Amino acid sequence: xxxxxxxxxxxxxxxxxxxxxxxxxxxxxxxxxxxxxxxxxxxxxxxxxxxxxxxxxxxxxxxxxxxxxxxxxxxxxxxxxxxxxxxxxxxxxxxxxxxxxxxxxxxxxxxxxxxxxxxxxxxxxxxxxxxxxxxxxxxxxxxxxxxxxxxxxxxxxxxxxxxxxxxxxxxxxxxxxxxxxxxxxxxxxxxxxxxxxxxxxxxxxxxxxxxxxxxxxxxxxxxxxxxxxxxxxxxxxxxxxxxxxxxxxxxxxxxxxxxxxxxxxxxxxxxxxxxxxxxxxxxxxxxxxxxxxxxxxxxxxxxxxxxxxxxxxxxxxxxxxxxxxxxxxxxxxxxxxxxxxxxxxxxxxxxxxxxxxxxxxx
Numbered sequence: 001x002x003x004x005x006x007x008x009x010x011x012x013x014x015x016x017x018x019x020x021x022x023x024x025x026x027x028x029x030x031x032x033x034x035x036x037x038x039x040x041x042x043x044x045x046x047x048x049x050x051x052x053x054x055x056x057x058x059x060x061x062x063x064x065x066x067x068x069x070x071x072x073x074x075x076x077x078x079x080x081x082x083x084x085x086x087x088x089x090x091x092x093x094x095x096x097x098x099x100x101x102x103x104x105x106x107x108x109x110x111x112x113x114x115x116x117x118x119x120x121x122x123x124x125x126x127x128x129x130x131x132x133x134x135x136x137x138x139x140x141x142x143x144x145x146x147x148x149x150x151x152x153x154x155x156x157x158x159x160x161x162x163x164x165x166x167x168x169x170x171x172x173x174x175x176x177x178x179x180x181x182x183x184x185x186x187x188x189x190x191x192x193x194x195x196x197x198x199x200x201x202x203x204x205x206x207x208x209x210x211x212x213x214x215x216x217x218x219x220x221x222x223x224x225x226x227x228x229x230x231x232x233x234x235x236x237x238x239x240x241x242x243x244x245x246x247x248x249x250x251x252x253x254x255x256x257x258x259x260x261x262x263x264x265x266x267x268x269x270x271x272x273x274x275x276x277x278x279x280x281x282x283x284x285x286x287x288x289x290x291x292x293x294x295x296x297x298x299x300x301x302x303x304x305x306x307x308x309x310x311x312x313x314x315x316x317x318x319x320x321x322x323x324x325x326x327x328x329x330x331x332x333x334x335x336x337x338x339x340x341x342x343x344x345x346x347x348x349x350x351x352x353x354x355x356x357x358x359x360x361x362x
Contacts, residue, residue: 002086003062007035007133007140010179021060023053029184031057036185039140039147041065065137066091071145081141085110085134089127091163093138095145101156104142108135108173109164114198116220117230118262120296121163129169135176138162139186158188161196161216167203174211181211190214191252196260198233199242204249212250216258216289217242221268222276230267239280247284256287256322263309264293265302274312278319288316288323 009017015028030048034040041063043054066083069090073079077097084090094105112119113126143155158180160166166173177193180186194214197204207213219239221227227234246257259281263269281288290313293303309325316323 003060005062005064005133006031007063007136008131010175011182011184021056027053032185035063036179036182039143041140041144065141066134068141079145083138083141091130093142093162095142101153102146103157103159104139104155105162106135106138106158106160107162107164108160108166108169112164113168114165115232116198118264118293118299118301120298123298129172132172132175135172136179139180157192157194159194159196165198165200166195167197167200167207170203170206174207177211177213191255194258198231199237199245201237201241201245204245208249212252214252214255215246215249216260217246218260220260220262222273222280226268226273230264243280256285259286259288260291261288262291262293263304263312265304267301269304269308269312271311271315274315278316278321281321282319286321288321289326290323291326
């Protein structure tokens with residue numbers, strides 16, 4: 001049998017585990033510190049633990065990380081890792097350079113069951129949820145990479161915008177968030193932990209009660225008619241219901257709820273759409289993140305011109321809605337928004353893609 005991976009444990013669970021194996025609970029605090037703050041990848045690194053305990057831990061537990069099967073760096077500094085899990089499934093995670101920090105885009109599922117028409121990841125279908133340690137391992141790998149490069153800028157933001165719909169892996173997501181935010185652990189501020197969702201209302205309510213963080217809604221359309229054409233699950237909830245749910249979600253102090261809007265040529269890029277979006281969002285501190293569509297041969301859409309994007313942005317700004325245009329970093333390595341899994345997709349046969357998609361949408 002596989003050894004339990006200690007990255008799956010919260011602090012109190014680790015303390016209890018140490019008592020179960022005949023050690024003091026304080027050893028659990030030490031181990032928690034090593035595998036979070038210090039990004040330890042083996043027990044021998046834990047030099048303040050007795051050698052006998054390190055031996056016992058290595059014999060009974062694991063700190064194994066996914067295998068890095070490829071690392072690609074774009075000219076803009078974006079770095080994408082392809083990681084092989086123990087069952088040979090692949091996921092991707094991306095380090096994104098910002099002006100004074102780095103952001104890590106984390107995956108929560110193998111593939112994605114949502115199937116947004118503009119997203120390559122959706123074409124992979126869905127295989128399974130990631131375990132807590134598989135989610136946190138992406139953070140550890142990124143932090144160790146930046147340390148090895150002697151980067152002075154911090155990995156400040158963690159965004160759950162990689163492969164998968166985070167709220168469909170809610171239990172493991174919440175546990176990972178608690179470990180990331182724990183003051184004796186990674187110690188990330190909740191405003192630096194952003195969960196993106198296509199809009200699953202029941203799961204949003206649970207997250208709001210158990211561990212609210214910064215929220216990003218993948219809206220991508222101002223009307224139900226347009227949204228249903230590009231997001232199959234959109235028929236479940238109206239855009240009005242989603243906006244109301246965002247307004248009810250506990251807002252982190254001095255932060256705004258983000259509306260993600262992939263802007264697609266001749267689909268949702270008109271000034272009419274901009275006006276409808278402004279009407280939908282008025283009266284609440286939303287921030288709109290316009291994301292010009294990133295073309296891919298597998299996706300039948302086009303990127304709008306810069307002029308169209310700028311007009312859309314200017315209209316929203318004129319209505320008092322904070323609106324930014326996301327710079328598409330990582331385009332050269334298929335690491336930009338909507339592109340994760342593109343190279344994995346190339347390695348699959350049409351039959352395997354169809355089979356996986358059927359599993360994901362069943």
